[in-house]
Amino acid sequence: MKTLNRRMVHLYSPPMLSDPAKASRTIGNLLRTGLAAVAALLVIAAFARVIFRAATAGNLKAGDIELTVMHWSGEGGQEEDKIVEDSLAEFEQANPGVQVKRLNPGDAGSFYTKLQTMMAAGEPPDVFYVGYERVANFASLDLLRPIDDFVARESEAHKAGDAETLDLDAFYPQTVDAFRFDGRRVGAGTLYGIPKDFTTVGFYYNKDLFRQAGVAFPSDGWTWDDYIGAARTLGKLPGITGSEFVTWPVMVRTFLRSEGCEAIDDGLETIRVGEPNAVAALERLRGWRHNEVNTLTSGKSKIATGASVFLGGKVAMAGPFGRWVVPSYRNIPPKEQGGFEWDFAPLPRGSAEANCVLTVSWSIAKHTKHAEESWKLVKWLTNAKSQAANARLGLAIPTMKSVAASNAFLDATLPPANNQGFLDAIPESVVIGWPADPTFEQILGTTMDQGLKTGDLTMPQAIEQFDEKWNAHVQFVPGGINPKPMNWGLFASIGVALIGLVLAGIAWMFLRSPRAANARSEERAGFLFASPWVAGFLLFMAFPILLSLVLSLTNWKGIGPLSGADWVGVDNYAQLVARDGRFHTALKVTAYYAAIAVPVGQLLALLAAVVMMQKFRGVAFFRAAWYLPSVLAGVGVSILWRWIFDSEGGLINRGLECVGIPGPEWFGKDAAWFGPPAFAIMSFWLIGGSMMVYLAGLQQIPRELYEAAEIDGAGPVRRFLRVTLPMLSPVILFNLIMAVIGSFQVFTQAFVMTGGEPGDLTRFYVLYLFNKAFELYDMGYASAMAWILLAIVLVFTAIILRTSARVVYYESLQK
Known part of the structure; x- marks a missing residue:
């Protein structure tokens, strides 16, 4: 019996670990314990910081x-x-x-x-x-x-x-x-x-280049003829461009005022940009950039723009700019240290003297508690x-x-020497008035840029587009002239009723549950553990989603309280579908991108996964290298690709020029055709996530299937088509659906690289939604756009799922 007991003890005793195994297990435990301790400390520190800030925020002395x-x-x-x-x-x-x-x-x-x-x-x-x-x-x-x-x-x-x-x-x-x-x-x-x-505004100029070209420095009373004559002469210097001329809306309007015309009348009611003298002035400005060589900067580059082009010493004049560039320009070293001497000249005059006042105030919030x-x-x-x-x-x-x-x-003692020039322009300077609706400035800016900067539209075409977009906007009066205030009490009652129904359903399920004490205890424990997630879902997901549906039926401006919303019914949806040209353009841009990015991206991801399945030394490094770009910060990656696609000196265009192919202006006048494909090419760099999913799927395919196919005489291509693709079809379906959804959510790249310009040729759907929601704060309209996007994604997903039944193979369903 003793012998039997010893045998039983030996049989059920844990296996003895070797010393290396013990050491490995000890190190693993220490690492896990250390990581858990660090995580706990970080959580405690985060909560402590929040609690401390909340406690000290109200830690004012009595009466403070x-x-x-x-x-x-x-x-x-x-x-x-x-x-x-x-x-x-x-x-x-x-x-x-x-x-x-x-x-x-x-x-x-x-x-x-x-x-x-x-x-x-x-x-x-x-x-x-x-x-x-x-x-x-x-x-x-x-x-x-x-x-x-x-x-x-x-x-x-x-x-x-x-x-x-x-x-x-x-x-x-x-x-x-x-x-x-x-x-x-x-x-x-x-x-x-x-x-x-x-x-006030004017032009900054490189005095060294003026001396080199033999051009007299600008005088206080110089004209646009003097300006463009100097720019043409300076542009003949080797490697030098005559001037940068920014076409921001306020600068375009100031230029027009110097020629005795305007984009809109002083009453801010009548559009004047289409008047003959205004068109002639704009055509003249456009011709300086697009009909002459090196007179003005080309407007093609997305890297060197605005005030920064002056810093390199290759652009003789830059403007119209105000005083705000002086701090950065003062960092230009003197000529002895590789820099140059510069100064300021007021805005040239045309048929009239004109300048603008750009100013900022300190203001007080309407409902401040401490007005005095x-x-x-x-x-x-x-x-x-x-x-x-x-x-x-x-x-x-x-x-x-x-x-x-x-x-x-x-x-x-500090540049510019002509500080007095800013003050001399004050008598003829005026405040450029803008309509209360900020959409006017946005539409004017995008359309004028297409005519004056990128040149993909003629000035008549740009003006016609501006008129169409602005008229469509102002003619949209959601809810009519006297819309009804939103009846939030009614919707609150509906919400309470829905909550009551949910609670009644829960109570009904609870009463029908098993009566055994153990079963009831397990059920209560399950509800208890699930309750934080359920509460979070209802509060932070379901409620905002339903609220956005209600808001899509209003004209609520996100800056004001919800009580200020008016009921407009389906007017937002009708405007989007029937009359909003910018919405239609955003849909076209997004669809064009998706048509390229989704199929090509999935094909490349699958091919990369097949290559990464091979057994060779260092494969783990290459897998990590392929995956890494998909987890990098989107803003940093976008800045990198903006340089790669730059029309002047960008990596891709230089490569095309090496083989005798002229590079397109990806985000310039060729953006209609090449803009979305450029973003699609950029997305191919981020296929690492899809590749890893395909790789996991490939590793689950039984080797026996390949061996059987090989015995039957199937070659590599046939094995891929007859074994790999059918067995991988569920994974392909998953990646395809995720790629389609992702293709309709392009935002960061477009926001950083182009901002939707030129015009709306790279304004993706979500970027336009962002413009409406967080720049114009038209939250009712943006909510309607969000629900249309949901409907589009649901339709595409349903179509894919419906048509996939015959080509997607699920082994578990075949048994």
């Missing part, structure tokens, strides 16, 4: 006030950021009991995205930057607090002899009027901000000391006349 301030620091960079930070710190010291929380999202684009998101959430900053071009839109949406009452009080105090008050008479009147809005146009009416600085303290801060940030600090940076002109005339701005 916290103001939130938001600004950007574009060309001024860290120096501008530091100026605002120091000014706010001094304000806190001068105003005990007031604390300031500062937000700086970065550039102006990121700033407005964050600002409008905060406004939509009902938590806007108390004080923030507002560009003059946004005043009409923000004021019409009732997002800005009028400050006329504060200004009137300051005026009375100033008359009484208080020297610390704000005196608007000390400011340039154009800059103040830029922030007045009367409900129809900017320039008169209620005041919504105090201008912090401004600029916010006004004190606005006064502080626009006083003479703050303006002088910004003036020394070179970023803009001070809006106070005394500071602009001081050495803080007119510092002769």
